[in-house]
Amino acid sequence: MRRIRTGVTAAALAVAMAISMAGGALAAQERGPVTNLPIPRFVSLKASEGNVRRGPSLSHRIDWVFKRRDMPLQVVGEYGHWRRVKDRDGAGGWVHYSLLSGVRTVLIEQDMVPLLMKPDPKAPVNAQLEMGVVARLDECRLDWCRIGAGGYRGWVPSDALWGVMADDQRR
Template sequence: MKRLTQGLGVVLVCLFAQLGSFLHAQELAAGPAIGPETNLPLPRFVSLRASEANVRRGPSLSHRIDWVFKRRDMPLQVIAEYGHWRRVIDRDGQGGWVHFRMLSGARTAIVMGAEQIPLRARPEDNAIETALLEPGVIGRLGECDPDWCRLSAGGYRGWVHRSALWGIGEAEIRD
C-alpha cells in the first residue's frame, strides 16, 4: 500500500508540472495580461498624479501605509489591479497599493545611471547636445523608437538613449 501511495504521489507531481507548463504556454500565447478592472495591459507604465501618495500594504484604507511617494510625475509600473487600487512598483522594484486617483496615464520617464547624459537635438549620437540631464531627472515621454526616446524636461526637449531611461517597456514603441 505504501508503494502505491508513493507512486500516486509521483504521478500527481508530474501531472501538476505538466499543467504548470501548459498554463505558462497558454499565457505566452495569449499575450500580455489584461487588468480585471480597467481592461488595460498589465504591466503598464503610469505616473504619479499627486505630489504625495500613500503606498499601502494591501488594497484598502484599512491596510498599513508602508511609505509615501513624494515626487509628482514619478514613473511607476502597474502590476496588479483590485477595485479602485493599483499595485505599483518604482524603478527600484519597491512598491505597494495606491488608490487609482493618485495615478495618471501621462507617460514620464526617469534618467537612470550614475552620470549625466546628453539630451540631443536629433536621435543620433553625433547630434548637438541641447542639455545634460542629471540622474533622477524626470521628463515627459514622447515618441520612442527601438534606440531613442523623445523627452521634455526642465524646459528642454530632445532625444535620449532609451537604455538610460526607466518608464518605457523593453519592446515598446511610441509614436
C-alpha cells in the same frame, strides 16, 4: 513501433513547448481585470504625495509615502479602485487610482545623459540630464525616446531610461 512512440513523444514535447511559449506570450499581453489595460504598464504619480498601502483598501496599513510628483510607476496589479505599483527599485504596494495619471514619465538612469536634437549619437546636444531627473515621455522609436525636462526637449537612448517598455519602441 519503437520509432513511432519516439516520434509521438517528440511531437508531444514540441506541442507542450509551443503551448508553454504561447503562455509566456499571453502573459506579456495580460490585461487588468478592472481597466482592461495592459499589465504591466507605466503611469505617473499625479499628486505630490501618495500613500502606499499593504493592501487594496483604506483599512490597510500605510507602508510608506511616495513624495515625488510625476514619478514614473509600474502598474503590476489592479483591484477595484486600487493599483498595485512598483517604483524603479522594485518597492511598491497599493495606491488609490486617483493618485495616478496616465501621463507617461521616465526616470533618467545614467548620469549626464546628452539630450540630443535628433535620434542620432552625432546630433547636437540640447542639454545634459543628471541621474534621477524625471522627464515627460513624448514618443519612442526603436532604441531612442523623445523626452522633455526642464524646458528642454530632445532624444536619448532608451536604455538610459526607466519607465519604457519594449512595446513603446515599436516604430
